[in-house]
Amino acid sequence: MREDGSVTDSLHDTSIRGFASDNYSGVHPEILDALAAANGGHQIAYGEDDYTRRLHEVFADHFGRDVAVFPVFNGTGANVVGLQSMLPRWGAVISASTAHINSDEGGAPERVGGIKLLTVDAPDGKLTPDLIDREAWGWGDEHRAQPLVVSITQTTELGTLYTPEEIRAIADHAHGHGMKLHLDGARIANAAAALGVPLRAFTADAGVDVLSFGGTKNGLMFGEAIVVLEPSASEGLVYLRKLNMQLASKMRFGAAQLIALLEPAADGGDGLWLRSATHANAMAARLRTSLEALIAAGEAPGLGFSQPTQANAVFATLPAGVPDRLRERFRFYDWDAAKGEVRWMCSFDTTEDDIDAFVAAIREELARA
Structure with missing residues (x-):
């Protein structure tokens, strides 16, 4: 808190986005x-x-x-x-x-x-x-x-x-x-x-x-x-x-x-729990379908999926070296490093722009590989 009562700047870069965990997101x-x-x-x-x-x-x-x-x-x-x-x-x-x-x-x-x-x-x-x-x-x-x-x-x-x-x-x-x-x-x-x-x-x-x-x-x-x-x-x-x-x-x-x-929404619509979860699931579906489109177009050599995407998680496999290079821009976890299997999670605050930027980064790194 500054002397004038205003809030100090954040200690972290709030523009950084990640797909490591839905625990990484802030508070709604x-x-x-x-x-x-x-x-x-x-x-x-x-x-x-x-x-x-x-x-x-x-x-x-x-x-x-x-x-x-x-x-x-x-x-x-x-x-x-x-x-x-x-x-x-x-x-x-x-x-x-x-x-x-x-x-x-x-x-x-x-x-x-x-x-x-x-x-x-x-x-x-x-x-x-x-x-x-x-x-x-x-x-x-x-x-x-x-x-x-x-x-x-x-x-x-x-x-x-x-x-x-x-x-x-x-x-x-x-x-x-x-x-x-x-x-x-x-x-x-x-x-x-x-x-x-x-x-x-x-x-x-x-x-x-x-x-x-x-x-x-x-x-x-x-x-x-x-x-x-x-x-x-x-x-x-x-x-x-x-x-x-x-x-x-x-x-x-x-x-x-x-x-x-x-609690139910004041306007009679979906409660916060359902709105937030539905959005996170939709972002995972967007990520999956965007990557599937790259595969269909021949623009994602070595990319595969290890589990169905049924909620807000995407499990994928990537060629050696690609996960580490991707992590220089977007944080996420290896699930089984020996198999090149990774996990990408979407949250209530994941945006379409986040997904599109991540897909573009995956495409670039796969092209390099």
């Missing part, structure tokens, strides 16, 4: 407005505030009247604490080997949660009843961690989608074996936008027991939520959240963001 202006509106006066700490009470009503509108909502700081916290509440100490979780809980959470489920993960290879990131059965065995064997929860991700870490029918089949299969179903919804809004269905269609209505609801990748500053859809599937969350350092004292600010994200 409507979320910033909601934070400012929640900032006045005093409110009771640790969730006894007006905003957290309203948050329960908003989630009930989306998922059903019996839901319980527990705001947390981040997605790893939501997954670890939610899964802990679903398991006894001897329980294990079946997941895809690519699942975030297995590959991107620094061992937190095992080290912090004390949870054994039983992973299955799934080339498209999606579990099926048959894949689940590769690890769904050994009940009653005192030498084996007991498989008691199945965890899936929507959209998956490979950008693919489960249909509501596929999730219902998994839920029925898990429940038939006495297991519970957890859903990591880091990009749940992108999934609903792509499927064209309400959030509850592939969660509460499809048999999901506990949900990690993601907001940061869809325009929030911070904060996710654990949503208990089946009360009998979860126990002790009120204690586990604190024990795992996920209880916010000023919870109103996490709740205010989620309310702004999920």
Whole structure:
């Protein structure tokens, strides 16, 4: 802040754009407005505030009247604490080997949660009843961690989608074996936008027991939520959240963001969650179709795709050296460097100009290659 009260310039170059992660984007202006509106006066700490009470009503509108909502700081916290509440100490979780809980959470489920993960290879990131059965065995064997929860991700870490029918089949299969179903919804809004269905269609209505609801990748500053859809599937969350350092004292600010994200628009149109996710998905589709046009025209030698583009992620393969040169202009991650596989993510603030500039850069580097 300058002496005259004006705001100083940003420390970073705000013109730089990237495709590494939807976490790279800033905070949606409507979320910033909601934070400012929640900032006045005093409110009771640790969730006894007006905003957290309203948050329960908003989630009930989306998922059903019996839901319980527990705001947390981040997605790893939501997954670890939610899964802990679903398991006894001897329980294990079946997941895809690519699942975030297995590959991107620094061992937190095992080290912090004390949870054994039983992973299955799934080339498209999606579990099926048959894949689940590769690890769904050994009940009653005192030498084996007991498989008691199945965890899936929507959209998956490979950008693919489960249909509501596929999730219902998994839920029925898990429940038939006495297991519970957890859903990591880091990009749940992108999934609903792509499927064209309400959030509850592939969660509460499809048999999901506990949900990690993601907001940061869809325009929030911070904060996710654990949503208990089946009360009998979860126990002790009120204690586990604190024990795992996920209880916010000023919870109103996490709740205010989620309310702004999920409440219906004042004009009766789509809520912010759906508008933002629909836009991100559309930008990924524009990127994919633009690159497919280059391939069809013979202007993208060596470019291929490794997964379908079903939401806001594009998985592609590039010739050796091209990813590193491209990263000099646009940040993104290798997914499997040995295969030349990369991941490009689009966000609520990705523009058509961003896509067109990136496509032009890809075309240039492929021509050099």
